Amino acid sequence: DGGITQSPKYLFRKEGQNVTLSCEQNLNHDAMYWYRQDPGQGLRLIYYSQIVNDFQKGDIAEGYSVSREKKESFPLTVTSAQKNPTAFYLCASGDSPNSPLHFGNGTRLTVT
């Protein structure tokens, strides 16, 4: 079955540590996205990539980094510079403008 796989489902880290969230898709979509969701909030765009080896900052990119070395993969690193990293992180992909985004199951990150 085609879909988006995010791992791990839950992640716990100590403050000051970098952590990488995995996102893999087998939908053959060119575009991939990372969103962050805080309790009672909508989704806010962190980074997006429309093609391999290219990515752009979204609305809240500070403290995050990404790479897009393969079409299928778009990992997100939450660095120690991110001031409030505890959140629900969602990866999505899409195949064209105007088309719906498909979401992975999310990674819930807790930093203490």
Place this chain on the structure above:
Amino acid sequence: QKEVEQNSGPLSVPEGAIASLNCTYSDRGSQSFFWYRQYSGKSPELIMFIYSNGDKEDGRFTAQLNKASQYVSLLIRDSQPSDSATYLCAVFRPNSNSGYALNFGKGTSLLVTP
């Protein structure tokens, strides 16, 4: 002004009633509109999408779009307790600086009571 606005709710409706969820957007250049359902602790799942003015029906769900008023709504007929969730409105703006990303509202919490 927020780009995509929704009433946070909660909206409470009795089982079997029609639930009406509303969303307004600020950019007149917005082209496509999506409704996602999100259960607590889960990721969003697509319910409906609409591109043209008017109504679009899919089973118990109807999406309504009025571009002149910058307004999109979702009607859920014969509401069931399983429809209790947060409903996210999302909008695609082709000339934004976010590529093909969608802009999301904060969501409306719907509670269907037996």
